[in-house]
Amino acid sequence: MDMKNNPEDRRLGKSMAKWGALGAVVAIPVPFIGPILGAAAGAGYAYYKGKKGRPVV
Numbered sequence: 001m002d003m004k005n006n007p008e009d010r011r012l013g014k015s016m017a018k019w020g021a022l023g024a025v026v027a028i029p030v031p032f033i034g035p036i037l038g039a040a041a042g043a044g045y046a047y048y049k050g051k052k053g054r055p056v057v
Contacts, residue, residue, distance in 0.1 A: 011050070012046070012047065012050040012051070015046040015049070015050055016042075016043040016046040016047055016050070017043075018046070019042035019043060019045055019046035020039040020040070020042040020043035020046070021039065021042070022042050023038040023039050023040070023041045023042025023043070023045070024036070024038045024039035024042065025038075026038055026042075027039075027041075
């Protein structure tokens, strides 16, 4: 299967984008974290949630 057309990776990418945006919005009023680290934290959470239980290749 071609890696570009893997539906699981597409779902994971969409989830990471959604949670990253939410993390950035939530972190805007927090001066020490900021939106960039909030977005990274949100995307990291989505990645962890998406990859949990699947073997790492």
